[in-house]
Amino acid sequence: MFTKRLNQLLLYATRRILKDTSGYKGALKAFLEAHNIGAGDIVVVKTDKDEYKGTVIPRYEYASQDFLTLKLPNGYNIGVEFNKIRSIKLVEEHAPPAFAPQHLTAPKKGLPKAVIISTGGTIASRVDYRTGGVRPALSASDLLSVVPELGDIAQVDADLLFSIYSENMTFSHWSKLSERIYNYIKEGYNGVVVTHGTDTMGYAAAALSFALHKTPIPILLVGSQRSSDRPSSDAASNLIAAMVTSLKAPFSGVYVSMHEWVSDERISIHVGTKVRKLHTSRRDAFKSINTSPVAVYKDGELNVLRNDLPKRGVSDDFRIFPKFEEKVSLIKFYPGFDPSIIESLYQKGYKGLVLEGTGLGHVNKLTADSLKKLIRDGFIVCMTSQCIYGRVRLTVYDTGRDLLDAGVLPLEDMLPETAFVKLSWCLGNFEREEVSKMMRSNIANEYNSRLLLEEVE
Amino acid sequence: MNTIPDCSLKRLSRVSYDKVELKTGLEIHQQLDVGTKLFCDCPTIETDVAHTKILRRLRPTQSELGQIDPAALYEFKKKKFNVYLYNQTSACLVECDEEPPHPINMNAVKAAITVALALDSKVVRELHVMRKIVIDGSNTTGFQRTVLIALGGSLKVDGMDIPVQTISLEEDAARIIEEKENYRVFSLDRLGVPLVEIALAPTTVDPVTVERIALELGRLLRLTKLVARGLGTIRQDLNVSVHDFKPSEVKGVQRLDLIPKVIEYEAKRQDYLFKVSNELKAKGLTAEKAIGTYVDVTKLLEDVSSQIVKKALKEDKTIYAIKLVGFRGLLGREPFPDVRLGLELADVARAHGLGGVLHSDELPGYGISKEEVKRIERVLKVREDDGFYLVFASSDDEEALNAIRRRAIAFFEGPIPETRGPLADGRTKYSRPRPGAARMYPETDIPLIKVTDELINECMTRVPKPWIEVLNYYVTTYHLNEKLATQILDSNYLSLFEKACSETNLSPTFLAVSLTELIVSLTREGVDTSFLDDVRLLELFKLVDSGQVSKESVLDVMRYMCQNKVGSEAALKAMGIKAISEEVLRSIILRVIDSNIRLVEAQKERSFGALMGLVMREVRGKVDGKKVSTVLREEIKNRLESKR
């Protein structure tokens, strides 16, 4: 009896302390605290003329601090001017939403084991309509409740590895991610899907492509261009396609699974080293560059378009090379480019650079002269094209021949971003002498020697 | 049994509305005419051609504790996908849900605030755009963006104060083009058009007064000159309830004269359902005891001659039957036209893509014989007082079967809250369950909008004067009679009328008649007058003003324009109405006088009548009659004088 009461008191005490006034600052925050009111509480606010009853809602971080946000009983949010408020009264206390786990049906026996590793892109979210909060679905049960189809495909585990925006990804995140994937595959998982923010998913796909050597199964990166709290989100369909591909595709390697076009019909599977985000917002932002997608998923079926990929199956040489050198850079050349930018990189201890040259892979005379000196001193300079599509060719014009002479490495049709990741990876895992040769050899389908015309319907 | 309940409602009177405790809430959705859409820079125009099609599926997002909205679940379980028709003129990536929304259209915000001020409503000083979950496919995002503009206020109608609940600004939904069993087709042109939504508090006034309220509210909106005009630019939703039950919402009533009919039908239907629930309870029945479970009776009907059954069996459907204890006579009983339990069940079946239901009160029938009915009754253990219904369903229609059964169970609850659609004659039809509490969360892509005093003051200057003052203004300023002034104010052409009055020398009465009575008469002829937009009509009036078209032929030119979809100039050319200059007119008149010189000499000025007829025969429609008479009189006078 006594302990029960004590617990109640403790609970009350913690709730008092935990009153959530997030987003509110200064006088308004103090006002709420003085009345022991926090987000989720139902209050009656009186102003000079009016009276509002509603739920206190956290304030956006950057919103003005002159208003209190209330959610009215009809579901609408409004802002009530703070300096007009005469009184506030707590009507009903409410704990912040708990997002209780879903009731989970037991995983179906006989299905393969798969894992979804989350890096921060919210592939599945749940909305608290009482306060308007959106929370990512983190656990396997959350995920299954939002995308129940997964439960028919595999026994799915969920692993929350990072919780960061994809622009905050670093080299060390790629290392940790590749190690985690390696361990899951060694444990016998038949499918590995990585959810990732789309902004830097292309870089991450390249990083994993190099770091994971001869994987026995395909590893799929997947993102969404419409966040998953929306009914129209592309997250679920991309995720299902990724899971099916990872479990069933006849090839191995690292791939990206995203919408082929803006319809929710076909999901393209792209080679991890040859895929790039080409649109800021469209669902079909990801395109294979200088090659075509390797497979298309539609209505539960995976249609494989290429047969020259490494085969799925037991790999006798599955290894990881998870290190990345941080002192590398990616620079786009432009008219009037000042080569001292590159020189200062070298002085700061940078070991190499990928250039996005113009057209076939050119830079101005001044830069070419400067590069010659730097390369002589051991700096590595790789050439890609800012055209994105096509191959660099340094033998066509004098400028190009000068660069070749200087020791610039022409990287054919490799994507600038992939080249940047590859240079970092080469320098991270191998001796300096090997790097030039490795940069020029095809390790993870980053080169395509045959560029084709697209089919016209 | 077969006791007919109190049918005094057949002609509903004020008293009977009180008796059923009728309450009606009116919601008006009015498109704004502010140039562009609410969250992108697309023009608000309708387009017919589709440049491309997009296929999408919506997925209900789950709220905490796994709460699922009944309407959302219903839509998801129907497994429909959506096809969106896209035209480059009327939509961009925003409508396709392929680009974040642009900042809110401030002209639309100002228009909504102006409406709020006109209704004496309290304007919210910081606006929050919300996402309201709607997953019937009419929004590509799966939600409708909506913002609460103001709370409270009132509309004055015939001395009554009708309280306003809320005024909000929202994006219009995509236009439904086609509904098929497993997909819907929408056009994206209407998606994102700004709408102001005015929700009035439920009132106990009679249905005709509700129509009157809607008319007055529509007038007030049009007086702001900020709203779109024409068919489909204003829609009424009606929340109708009886005996304090939860209301059913009839969505999308487009014509005002339908409002009283819809309310009357709903009052009768809901009151009947209320009486039936009491009747069932009076029989000592409960839903658990009365509503059976589905029994597969396919085998019993395998060799019948019924075409319906044969067709169902051919489509590999299973025939399910369910016993309804104590329902004999109840399913087919129809106290008012199209108010019966059988129809309630059939509507739910059809909304789920099934053909309908067959029930015991209409069997034997539909080619099913007495003997076959007996067989079914034996299997179901149906006794004298009991009824049953049959459904033809495929293996994946489980949700449909459950929904029909749930509807039957709800006969014990009285009228249940539903979303319904109006039919052309004022009856209503079930469309889906009513959504639960509004599922809203903030639209984080749009910053909060502060409503400053300056903004309020700016809108205040645009608040229209009361109707009666405006009417008087038009009567005195334009010398219109009150009927004509009312007509032009209620028409879709008020702005054009004013423009034409200031840009031409034509009489306001002529313009008002042309814009109201002439166009109405064309509509009565069955001519689609939607082609007559402001620009085309003003062009026509300018031709009349410059004497190139006579006033008499305006109706014919309008008709020709509508039927052939051509502008006024082209219509004139094609119709051979080439306006006659005064010179030509004079020469025609001189010729007519010459050839009738004896008549002129004999009858002097009195010859005018006869000559006028002869001249008009040649120039009718090509020159104004008044002009003809002036010139003719002049010339007769000249001739007679020169003779002297």
Ligand SMILES: [Zn+2]
């Ligand atoms: Zn647009």
